[in-house]
Amino acid sequence: MTRRPEPHDPTAERLLDAAAQVFTERGGTAGMAEVAAAAGVGRATLYRYFPNRAALLRGLVHAASEEVERRIADADIDNVDVREGLSRLCRGFMAAGSRYGFLAAVEDQPEKGPDLHRRLGDPVRALLERGVAEGVLRDDLPVETLFALFTGLLTQAVRLAARDGLGPERAAAAVIALFLDGAALRG
Incomplete structure (x- = not known):
């Protein structure tokens, strides 16, 4: 058994x-x-x-998602300005990614499910929505587009940090600089 x-x-x-x-x-x-x-x-x-390997990978995905959820909660993004909130989220994702980034390259990765995507994605979307509403982020792109671009940068930075030894802090700084320079409201 x-x-x-x-x-x-x-x-x-x-x-x-x-x-x-x-x-x-x-x-x-x-x-x-x-x-x-x-x-x-x-x-x-x-x-x-x-x-089996699939059960171990499911365990790793669960552990990774728990760590990311803890880091999102610890970031306290509701009580800081949008730019700082994005920086905190990014550092949290990069720190977790430095430990679990290999999962992005595993081909037989278990299904994460919509609940996990919601739990990890909703705080990011809410912060982006607040950024648009406060005029910090551009409003000519839908929030879902901003979300896809931000999370795409995060995903690629995790891969690069793991592969190239960039380190979580440098990777996070690069993501924030690239995202905010391209997503900042032009005045």
């Missing part, structure tokens, strides 16, 4: 931490045996928690 990890199960967390490290260092094609070795457990233990 496969063991289902309990929330905040220390062994499951150790396995996910090891998997994130192994996949970041060796790429998304690293094997389950490498993950078990990095966690300091036998393969049987890994398979009790994550019976």
